[in-house]
Amino acid sequence: MPKKFKIGFLKSIEIPLIVELGEGVRKRVKDILNYLGLHNVVILTGRKSYEVAGKKIESRISESVLSRFFVEKPSINEVRNFAVKLSYADVDAIVGIGGGKVLDVGKILATELNVAFLSIPTVASHDGIASPVASFKEGGKPVSISTNPPAAVLADLVILRHSPIRLLRAGYGDLISNVTAVKDWRLARDVVDEEYNEVAASIAEMPANLMLSYADKLDLKVIKHLEMLVRGLILSGVAISLAGSSRPASGAEHKFSHALDYLGYGEGLHGEQVAIGTIIVEFLHERKYGVGDWELIKKSLEKIRAPTTAKELSLTKDQIIEALEYAKKIRRKRYTILDEVEKGDIKIAVEKTGVVN
Numbered sequence: 001m002p003k004k005f006k007i008g009f010l011k012s013i014e015i016p017l018i019v020e021l022g023e024g025v026r027k028r029v030k031d032i033l034n035y036l037g038l039h040n041v042v043i044l045t046g047r048k049s050y051e052v053a054g055k056k057i058e059s060r061i062s063e064s065v066l067s068r069f070f071v072e073k074p075s076i077n078e079v080r081n082f083a084v085k086l087s088y089a090d091v092d093a094i095v096g097i098g099g100g101k102v103l104d105v106g107k108i109l110a111t112e113l114n115v116a117f118l119s120i121p122t123v124a125s126h127d128g129i130a131s132p133v134a135s136f137k138e139g140g141k142p143v144s145i146s147t148n149p150p151a152a153v154l155a156d157l158v159i160l161r162h163s164p165i166r167l168l169r170a171g172y173g174d175l176i177s178n179v180t181a182v183k184d185w186r187l188a189r190d191v192v193d194e195e196y197n198e199v200a201a202s203i204a205e206m207p208a209n210l211m212l213s214y215a216d217k218l219d220l221k222v223i224k225h226l227e228m229l230v231r232g233l234i235l236s237g238v239a240i241s242l243a244g245s246s247r248p249a250s251g252a253e254h255k256f257s258h259a260l261d262y263l264g265y266g267e268g269l270h271g272e273q274v275a276i277g278t279i280i281v282e283f284l285h286e287r288k289y290g291v292g293d294w295e296l297i298k299k300s301l302e303k304i305r306a307p308t309t310a311k312e313l314s315l316t317k318d319q320i321i322e323a324l325e326y327a328k329k330i331r332r333k334r335y336t337i338l339d340e341v342e343k344g345d346i347k348i349a350v351e352k353t354g355v356v357n
């Protein structure tokens, strides 16, 4: 129990009403719209996603589709343009079919219009599939916006299995980052008395640990493993909704990734940067508190052939160290292991883990 009752515990919690995960669940879109009583929808998609999956899904619900927009340049401006176009339409849901950017635009648009959002991911590269958070780059800098969570998530493994393997690997990186994110959260609970939610922490952490237990034989093209990954990413989103903040899925390893984005270093995907951050941050936890297994995390990433070194993301040793130092200045109120280490510790961590050599 928290030492004192905090007002945050009184907030209402929203999580997706319906989550469908499996092969062929895309075919259920009409039933789900009917079940939710949604009959006037706008489809939001990307050019490629539309060809791959959107067109067929649209044909299943054509009588309910008011219009269709393509996300071209994901930004707040684009959301505003769509909102203006829909200002006199009687929309009751946005159906987002696409990758992270499409879903991000969809979540903000649905929140702005105060309508339901259906998330139909075509890739699984991060936990935005079901989370109440949208991330963008505005003027080259990353921004995060809180939104309502999707009302329904339809994660079709047939579609996701055909997504580029690099994106699935990045998704794995974003999932296992929950291991260090939750460690940082518990640290903050103990050191600075931060509000903590064991249910949210467990929901974020358990699927990540489950995947790590398969480290020796992980193969993201195997349906069973892909399903585990996608389920974990959906649960991360649910954990974020439960906690009312990204805390269960975002600790020092995410600060590190955000720092790389701010500094403009490297060319990694979000999940790839976060994965390397997870190796380093797990090392720091293990070294200071004796709890963790950074080698297992690294091994699992190597098994699926995700990047584990600075070089693979076109980063130098100096840039990695600078980003870890810079990361301390990001979201200062979010206490992490980085608040307890010096530059010397960081240097040891990046060398001993083999992130740089």
Ligand SMILES: [Zn+2]
Pocket (backbone or CB within 6 Å): 126, 127, 174, 249, 254, 270, 274
């Ligand atoms: Zn993330």
